[in-house]
Amino acid sequence: MQMRPQIQIQSVIKALSDVVLPAIDPNNKLAIEQGKLSIGLLALLAQQLPNQFRFDCDELARLIATARELVAQAKGGKGTQAAVAALYEATQLAGGTLDAAQASPADVEAMVRALRVTSGQLVTEVYRDGEAGCRAGIRDAVLAMSKEQLLRDRSMLLMQGWEPDPKAVPSIASLLDASAR
């Protein structure tokens, strides 16, 4: 998926800064202020995006550690005991989630990129000096993977309006749900 948020945000900031903002009527102070704030928020978003997942994991680890301390120290009547039980249960769930979140989105993206490159290199080499008999299988595997992946890529970008028959493309949510099952 080449159309990632970072390049979109960068281009929108440039268009707003270089073209749109200078064209606003200098007497329209509200529009100028909101234009600048829009650019500022987009810049903040660009800075946040790569770190957001690790930021949340970092906070979750801190909260789990603190919750365990709270559970250990809290003593009291029924109300306190019920709260301790609820926090204990929530901490267990949170711990499981944190344990499962070992790879970050950046890690996953890096592996996607690496496998794209190395798979492509194998295709090139097989057509260059591989045994002729294996080419059909290699070709069919790449075509089959591409068919499924490109359906998801197209669905992800459906609102741009490129599809001649948009109703033929399932929603990205339904496709990802189906993959996860």
Added chain:
Amino acid sequence: MTADKSQPSAAWIAELRARFPTEREIDRVLTRKMQRRAGPGYQPLALETLVDGVRSLLDAELNTPYELRDARWLSGGASKLQMAFTLEWQHPQDGLSCTAMVLRMEPSESIVETSRLREFQLIRAMEGVVPVPPVYWCDSEGDHLPYPALIYGFAPGVTKPSTAASGVSGLGTQLPADLRAKLAPQFVEHLAKIHTAEFRGKGLDAFDIPEVGTTQCAEWGINWWERVWEEDCDEDVPLMRLAAAWLRANLPVLDRAVVVHSDYRLGNFLFTEHDTTITAWLDWELGRIGDRHQDIAWTTSRAFGAMAEDGKTFLTSGLMPEAEFIAAYEKATGLSINPRTVHWYKVYNDFMMATLSLATGYRTARGSKTHQDVLVTWLIGIGPMLLDEMRTLIEEAV
């Protein structure tokens, strides 16, 4: 070797040139692009800067007084900056004239990196063959303007009817049936004239002529675009590697060398609405001397077509069904169309368009190299649809 594509080394540029031999002028332009890549991005230019550049070019080209006025920005097109202006000057044939003109200039790096010299020569060569805008001067190396540019006449007409809806670059335009009926015959006739025109002796020295009876034409083409993919892509795509290998394994033999427009479609010609006459063919920058099947395949691409009112009939370039288009073309030219070669060029064209949208579109926007990175980024989104069309075509060929 893993290359830093934002700061390409001289050794990597040399390696790409050796791996992908193509026409000399294409090689020169792509090499120049890579040598300049590490330089600054596009900085917003004042209109006055362009006016000064045009004056410098005119001072070098004209030896009579002139007056340049009414300079203004033009929108339209994803790849070049355009400025309209009026020139009062001594026209070589018409004497004292007041001529509406357009400056067409490259940004720092374009979504389509091409040669202004080739564009200039090809439009000149097509004068008298099909309607083209008059082209006046070329600053092929950016000696006068900030970047390479050419100046041509302001042809009358529109690219789509005032009432039609379409997306960026004229894609997806819906034309009413009566307009289609009048434009379609001209559309076919002009393509036939381009493909049957004599191009030798027309000053096309920025073009190399591929050898008939060989696969050289197709090889130059795939070398051109695979080189651009290597130069520009960020995320690799296994399907692109498969497509390149498939194209090389199935190269067609050239049976006749002709002028190929390479972007022949609705949205790239002007017509006057009062008499529905095509007045100018635009965007010759990808033109080459090559195989007519390339234009046939391009024109019939799904990306440039539209559905008829019945919702079932797909119209080539939004004008006529593909079978009718091919039959009319063969009749007008006396040249046959080989479906296998068209099929190969459909894969080739998708490979080229996917390269431009996914690789060059990303690379130019990432480097802040154009005057409209936001549009270039928007166009990245068409990539998956093009790839899927290419995938289907390869499957159909198996």
